[in-house]
Amino acid sequence: MKKRIEKTGDLIIVHLEGEMTDQSFHQLGRDLLVLIADGPRLMALDFEDVNQMDLAALGQLIGFSRHLILQETDLILYGLKSSFIDLMSISGTDKLFNILTLEQFEALYRK
Numbered sequence: 001m002k003k004r005i006e007k008t009g010d011l012i013i014v015h016l017e018g019e020m021t022d023q024s025f026h027q028l029g030r031d032l033l034v035l036i037a038d039g040p041r042l043m044a045l046d047f048e049d050v051n052q053m054d055l056a057a058l059g060q061l062i063g064f065s066r067h068l069i070l071q072e073t074d075l076i077l078y079g080l081k082s083s084f085i086d087l088m089s090i091s092g093t094d095k096l097f098n099i100l101t102l103e104q105f106e107a108l109y110r111k
Contacts, residue, residue, distance in 0.1 A: 010041035017049040022056030048079035
């Protein structure tokens with residue numbers, strides 16, 4: 001999984017690309033924990049170019065979101081494919097995240 005990081009004030013945007021599996025998110029999660037050490041107030045994960053996500057990676061994402069809560073950092077997921085949203089809805093994990101469309105994210109945070 002590739003990532004590109006963009007920092008703007010208290011916002012960190014992580015643009016993701018590729019397949020999100022348990023193994024790839026494990027490494028990504030470690031990298032992201034380093035980023036939140038500075039205490040950003042908001043982190044957004046851009047899923048626009050993620051073409052696959054499995055349940056194990058979703059579990060890792062839930063664990064990562066708990067770290068963010070402890071750091072008092074809000075997490076936004078945006079640009080998710082409908083199949084990812086369906087997976088999260090079926091598993092009930094969609095309620096754990098602030099999920100936005102790309103357009104919603106752009107309107108709220110890219111003014």
